[in-house]
Every structure is written in C-alpha cells, then in structure tokens.
Amino acid sequence: MKILICEDEFVSRRKLEKIIGSLGYELLIAEDGLEAYELWENERPELIISDWVMPHLTGIELCQKIRAAEGSQYTYILMVTTKHETSDIVTAIEAGADDFISKPYVIEELAVRIRAGQRSRMFQTKDIVIFSLAKLAETRDTETGNHLEHIRYFSKLLAEQLATLPDNPLRINKMFVENIFLTSPLHDIGKVGIADAILLKPGRLTESEHDAMKEHCQIGYNTLHDALEKYPNTDYLQMGAEIALYHHEKYDGSGYPKGLTAEKIPLAARIVALADVYDALTSIRPYKVAYTHQQTIEIIINDSGSHFDPMIVAAFLQCEEQFSQTKQKFS
Numbered sequence: 001m002k003i004l005i006c007e008d009e010f011v012s013r014r015k016l017e018k019i020i021g022s023l024g025y026e027l028l029i030a031e032d033g034l035e036a037y038e039l040w041e042n043e044r045p046e047l048i049i050s051d052w053v054m055p056h057l058t059g060i061e062l063c064q065k066i067r068a069a070e071g072s073q074y075t076y077i078l079m080v081t082t083k084h085e086t087s088d089i090v091t092a093i094e095a096g097a098d099d100f101i102s103k104p105y106v107i108e109e110l111a112v113r114i115r116a117g118q119r120s121r122m123f124q125t126k127d128i129v130i131f132s133l134a135k136l137a138e139t140r141d142t143e144t145g146n147h148l149e150h151i152r153y154f155s156k157l158l159a160e161q162l163a164t165l166p167d168n169p170l171r172i173n174k175m176f177v178e179n180i181f182l183t184s185p186l187h188d189i190g191k192v193g194i195a196d197a198i199l200l201k202p203g204r205l206t207e208s209e210h211d212a213m214k215e216h217c218q219i220g221y222n223t224l225h226d227a228l229e230k231y232p233n234t235d236y237l238q239m240g241a242e243i244a245l246y247h248h249e250k251y252d253g254s255g256y257p258k259g260l261t262a263e264k265i266p267l268a269a270r271i272v273a274l275a276d277v278y279d280a281l282t283s284i285r286p287y288k289v290a291y292t293h294q295q296t297i298e299i300i301i302n303d304s305g306s307h308f309d310p311m312i313v314a315a316f317l318q319c320e321e322q323f324s325q326t327k328q329k330f331s
Contacts, residue, residue, distance in 0.1 A: 003028070005028070006059070017029060033057025050063075079092055081100055099113055179236045188244075190216035217257050224241035274308050
C-alpha cells in the first residue's frame with residue numbers, strides 16, 4: 001500500500017517516515033498541504049497521514065480538496081493532531097477525515113490505525129466491484145428503479161435490529177451486517193441468464209414462463225459458487241451465493257427452489273426475502289400499482305410464519321419507519 005505523509009515539521013516528518021518505513025509500506029513525502037495535493041493527484045496513494053496545521057494548505061483544506069476531486073478511487077485520510085475538542089473533530093470529519101491519531105503517538109497505535117484504513121479501503125473496493133456486477137444484471141430490467149439501493153439498506157436495517165435482541169440469539173456481528181449490506185444486491189444476479197422475452201415481459205408471466213424465471217436463483221448461485229471455489233475462505237461470497245439461491249424460499253416450505261423451511265433457510269436469505277418483498281410491494285410495476293407503506297406492513301404481518309420468519313417480521317416492525325424513509329430517500 002502506498003502512503004502519503006504530509007507534515008511540515010522536520011522532526012515529526014522524519015519520525016513518521018522512519019516508523020511507517022519500518023512497517024513495510026511504500027512512502028510519499030510532502031512538506032506542506034499544496035505539495036501533498038499535487039502528489040495525491042499524480043500518485044493516488046491509498047492512505048494519507050496529514051498534519052492539521054500546515055502552510056499553503058491546512059489538513060482540513062487538503063481533506064476538502066481531495067474529497068471534491070477523488071472520484072471512485074477512495075483515499076483514506078488519517079489526521080495527526082494535538083486537537084481534542086469535539087468541535088475540532090466534527091470539523092475534520094465534515095471535511096472528509098476518516099480517523100485521528102494524537103501527538104505524541106507510538107508505533108503500535110499508528111500501525112493499528114493504518115491497518116484499519118486498509119480494511120476500510122478493502123471493503124469499499126469489494127463494494128464497488130459487487131455493486132457494479134449487480135447493476136449489470138439490473139440494467140436488463142429497467143422497471144426496478146433503485147431496487148439494489150433499497151435492498152442493501154433494508155437488509156442492513158433488519159440485521160442491525162436483529163442484533164439488538166437480548167443475548168443476540170442469531171449471533172449477528174459487525175461482519176455479518178457489513179457482508180449483507182455488501183452482498184444483498186446480488187440476490188437477482190442470476191437474471192442475466194433469463195431470456196429477454198420473459199424478463200422484460202410487460203404483463204404477468206404464464207406458468208411455464210414463471211418456472212423459467214425461477215431458474216435465476218440457481219444461475220445466480222452457480223455463478224457465485226464458481227468464484228467461491230477459487231476463493232473458498234471468502235465469507236461474503238458464501239453469503240452472496242446463499243442469498244442468490246434461497247431468497248425466494250418461504251418460512252413454511254412453500255417457496256423455491258428447494259422448498260426449505262424455517263431455520264434451514266440461511267439467515268441472510270430470510271432477511272433479504274422480507275426486504276425484497278417490501279420493495280416489490282411498494283413499487284409500481286406495469287402489471288400493478290404500488291401498495292402504501294401501511295398496506296405493505298399489513299401484508300407482511302399476515303405472512304409472518306408462512307412467507308417470513310416471525311423473528312424478522314418483529315424486527316421489521318421495530319424499524320418500519322426507517323424502511324419508509326429509506327424508500328423515499330432513494331426514490
């Protein structure tokens with residue numbers, strides 16, 4: 001990973017250079033904010049460690065300029081500061097800083113914060129790739145609007161709500177929440193393998209057409225499972241494959257493609273199932289009008305225990321207002 005150090009004070013700059021060099025990272029050095037910005041433009045380092053007060057361009061101004069110009073390649077910015085007031089921290093975050101380290105600092109703390117920056121960038125890179133792949137499938141069905149954005153935020157809301165249950169019986173941790181946000185947009189990736197005559201049909205499907213449409217679950221699973229075989233320890237690909245295959249299963253076993261029941265359906269797929277139906281019901285389609293938020297709540301409650309996991313329905317009812325707000329935000 002390439003790291004840009006931006007520090008105007010010689011002693012502090014040399015200390016940072018020595019510490020980060022010992023950690024094995026490739027280094028770029030700038031003595032002021034303007035030089036740092038020019039280096040960033042030309043070299044695009046993955047991470048910047050910047051002092052707060054500098055000539056020509058302050059650390060805050062550097063953050064603002066980078067965030068205004070960076071495009072899709074995100075740069076993680078770690079501010080080195082002696083400032084500890086809440087108002088200063090808020091100002092820096094609003095300008096685009098990701099994290100802080102206070103002077104004087106030690107090697108161990110700096111190394112940990114750099115690794116945190118690496119993890120953040122890795123997640124963002126995975127997010128861009130996965131979401132782009134999901135968007136590719138969605139472009140074949142122009143009626144879905146902002147479906148992918150809705151699904152990922154709905155799924156995240158449900159996972160976070162479930163994690164608040166006493167004793168966390170479903171063992172939902174931060175990684176699960178991140179992964180479902182990341183991979184839930186892949187639920188319909190298998191639709192790339194469905195014929196246009198079926199996928200783009202303006203009216204309701206015939207029984208045989210519906211059977212053909214059901215194949216998107218297996219197609220999506222096969223696609224992601226092939227990738228999983230090459231990278232077997234990739235937990236987010238495992239979740240993505242499970243979501244693609246099982247998101248049309250129903251709690252009572254009447255769903256497809258396997259007819260699984262209750263907890264035999266992977267948790268992530270049970271969550272996405274409710275998120276997917278909520279978005280479908282509240283969206284206009286050529287063959288139907290959009291249900292209101294309240295009508296959709298009533299349908300989901302009625303389908304608790306048949307279509308949906310009752311525990312997930314209960315979680316939905318705790319955050320249903322946020323569902324409505326999210327839908328409006330991306331509409």
